Amino acid sequence: MKLFIKISLSITILTAIGCTTPAVTNSGNADISGTKVLFKDVKTIIDAKCVTCHNASRAEDGFMLDTDSKILSASNKINREVISGKMPPRNSGYIMSETEKNTIRDWVAQGSSSN
Ligand code: HEC
Numbered sequence: 154m155k156l157f158i159k160i161s162l163s164i165t166i167l168t169a170i171g172c173t174t175p176a177v178t179n180s181g182n183a184d185i186s187g188t189k190v191l192f193k194d195v196k197t198i199i200d201a202k203c204v205t206c207h208n209a210s211r212a213e214d215g216f217m218l219d220t221d222s223k224i225l226s227a228s229n230k231i232n233r234e235v236i237s238g239k240m241p242p243r244n245s246g247y248i249m250s251e252t253e254k255n256t257i258r259d260w261v262a263q264g265s266s267s268n
């Protein structure tokens with residue numbers, strides 16, 4: 154009986170620790186929520202707000218964002234254009250919300266992960 158209490162107490166403690174440990178430790182770069190940005194969420198934004206003008210048949214500036222590898226290798230450029238407000242172009246009808254901009258920024262700050 155005593156052993157059982159010890160074991161269940163240990164499990165309780167471990168669970169409590171697990172719940173308070175952040176899922177991701179990033180390299181100290183500021184981000185708003187502290188939660189890891191998933192690549193699929195970045196891709197959803199790029200698909201909705203960028204790919205129309207940056208794909209194989211319409212590559213503005215010779216620049217494409219139609220595959221995962223292109224998005225990953227261009228992460229710094231994407232971040233620069235989005236944060237500066239240059240992309241998507243004004244008057245193009247594509248508008249980035251603050252949440253979407255923060256998602257891009259945090260993804261890059263966390264190391265532009267592919268998952
Ligand atoms: C309506 C069309 C359109 C949309 C949507 C659009 N772009 Fe562009 N993009 C352009 C045009 C046109 C240029 C080249 C001229 C310029 O810089 O304004 C360009 C240039 C760029 C460049 C510079 C390329 C280089 O080699 O330096 C980057 C980076 C870029 N866009 C990223 C993005 C991102 C990221 C998004 C989505 C958030 C986006 N664009 C959405 C039209 C678009």
